[in-house]
Amino acid sequence: MELVYTDPIGKELGYILNANVDMEIGEDEKSSINDFEIEFKRSGWNGTVEFGSQVYVPDTEYGGIVREVTTSTKANSITVKGYTWRGMMTKKIIKPEKGQDYAIASGEINEIIKGKVEEAFPGFFYGVVEDTGIQLTNYQFDRYCTLHEGLRKMLQSVGYRLEIKYIQGDKYEMGYVQVRAVPIVDYSSEYEFSNDQNMNFTMDDNKRGVNHLVCLGKGELKDRLVIHLYVDEKGNVGQTQYYRGIDEIEETYDSSGSEYDDLLKNGIAKLTNSKNKTEYDMTMEKIEGSMDIGDIVGGRDYLTGASMKKPIGRKIWTISAGKEKVEYKLEGES
Template identity: 45%
Template sequence: MQDERQLILADQNFRDIRPVMGAEIDMAIGSDENDYEIKIRRDQWDDRYKYGNVFYINDTEFGGIIGRKKINTTDSTISLFGRTWRGMLEKKIIRPPTGQDYKKVSGELSVVLDGLIAEHFGDYFVVSRSDTGIFVTDYQFDRYCTLLAGLTKMLKSVGYRLQIRYVQQERGQPGYVELSAVPIEDYSEKIELSQDSRLNFTFDENKNGINHLICLGKGELQDRQVIDLYVQEDGSIGRDLFYTGIREVCGVYENTSAERDELEEKGREKLAKLMNRTIFEMNVEQLKMNVEIGDIIGGRDYGTGMYAAKPIAKKIYRVAGGKTSLEYKVEGDD
C-alpha cells in the first residue's frame, strides 16, 4: 500500500506515471503563496517530467501543474516549479458582465461554484454535486477580483470554505481534482494548542499597525481623489473614524491610475496587510490534525497570556533531508 503522503507524477490527463522518490518538496497553499518546488536528483531524473504534467498527493490539496524547470549543476539537481490547484484559481479574474457594474450570482452553493469554475476552466476541475442546502441571493463580487478571492469571500459570508482535493482512481483510470463547498469548522474550543501540546510554535502579535489609511487616486492637488479608510473596533474596515488621538496611526496609499471604486478596493486590501494582526505558526505534524484552510483553531502561550483563535491561512508541506513536516500558519487581523 502506498504511503498516504506519497507524491505522484501524472500526465496532463491525470493518468498516473510513477511515484516520485527521493525528491525534496516545498509546497505551500493558502495566504500569499500557492506554489511549489520539487527538487529532483539528476540520477532520479525522468524525461516524463514534462511541462503540463502534474504532481499530486492523493486526497489532499497538495499538487499542481509543472510550469518551470531549473537546472543546478552545483548539486546535480533539477527543480520543477508550478502553481498549486488553488494557485490556478488565483490567476483567473471575475469580470463584471458587459453593461453591468458587478458580477452577481444566486443559487445553491455547489451550483454557483460549478458555474463559476466551468466558466473559467471548462471541465478541467470537477465540482462536487453535493447539495449543501445553503443559498446565496444576488451575491455581489468585488470588481475584477481573482476567482480565488471571490469564491473565498462568497463562501465565508455563509460560513463555508473552499475544499480542494485530488481523487486517485483505480486500475489505471485517470484521477481528478475535486472542488467543493464545505462548512467552516471551529476547533478553537475543542483544540487549544499550547505548551501542553508539546510542540513548537511562534506567536507574532502586532499592536502597532496602521488603523487609518489615506488612499490617493487620480487627479492633481485639490482635484485628487481621496478616500479615508479606518479600522473599526471589531477589526473590520470601514469609512467611519474609530481610533482617535494617540491611538490613531496613519498611513498613505497611492494609486494614481485608480478610479474611485478600484482605489477603495485596493486600499482595503492594503490596509488589511498593515493593520494590527496576530500571526500564530506551528508544526502540528504529531497531532495528526485534520484541519483545512479556513477552519478555525486556537493557540495560547501561558507565559505571556497571548491567545489567538483564527482561521488556518496557510499549509506548507516539506520533505528535506529525509524528514517530512507539515506546518500550519494561522494569521488574522486583531
C-alpha cells in the same frame, strides 16, 4: 504523505522519491503562494516528470501541474515547478456579462461553484451535487476578481470555505480536482494547541503602538490643514480621543500638499499600520483531523498565559532530506 506523478495525459506513473518538496497553499493570492517546487539531484533525475505532468497527494489539496523546469549544474539539481490546484484558480477571472457592471450569481452555493469551476477547467475540475441548504440571490462578485477570490469571498459571507482535493482515478484513468463548499469550523473551543502537543507558536502582543496621529496636510504654519486621528479601546480608528496621559502615544504624519480627503484616507491607513497589534506564527508537524484553510484554531502558552484564536490562512508542506513537515500560517501572517 506520498506524492504521485503522472505523464502529461494524466496516466499515473508512480511516486516521487528522493526529492525535496516545497508546496504552499493559501487564501492569499501573492505570487509566492499557491505554487510548488520539487527539487531532484541530477543523479536521481530520470526525466519522467515533465511539462504537463500532474503531481498530487490523493484526497488532499496538495498537487498541481508541472509548468516549469529549472536545471542548475552549479547546485547539482533539477527543479520542476507549477501552480497548485488553488493557484490555477487564481489565474482565472470572473467577468461580467456584456453590458453588465458586475458578474452576478444566484442559486445554491455548491451549484454556483460547480458551474464556475467546470466552465473554467472543463473535464478536469468538477463541483458536487450536494445541497448545503444555502441559497444566494444575485450575489455580486467584485469586478474582474479571480475565480478563487470570488468563490472564497462568496462562501465566507455565509460561513463556508472552499474544499479542494484531487480524486485519484483508476489505474489507467486520469483523476480530477473536486471543489465544493464546506462549513468553516471553529476548532479553538474543541482543541487548545500548546507546545505540549507537538506545536510551536510565537505571539507578539505589542501594546506600544501609536494611538494618536497628528496628520499634517496642505498650507503653512497656522493655516496648515491638521487632522487628529485616534485609536479607541477596540482598536477602531476615528476622530474621538480615548487614550490620554501616560497611555497616549503620539506621532505626526507629514503629507504636505494633501487635501482633506486624501489626508484623512492616508492618515487612517498610516495609523492602522502603527497601532497596537498582535502577531502570530504557528507551526505543527501534523494536525490530526480535517482542519483546513479557513477553519479557526487556537493556541496557548501556559507559562505566560498568551493565547490566540484565528483562521488558518496558509499551509506549507515540505520534504527536505527525507523529513516531512507541515507549517500552518494564520490569516494575515507574512
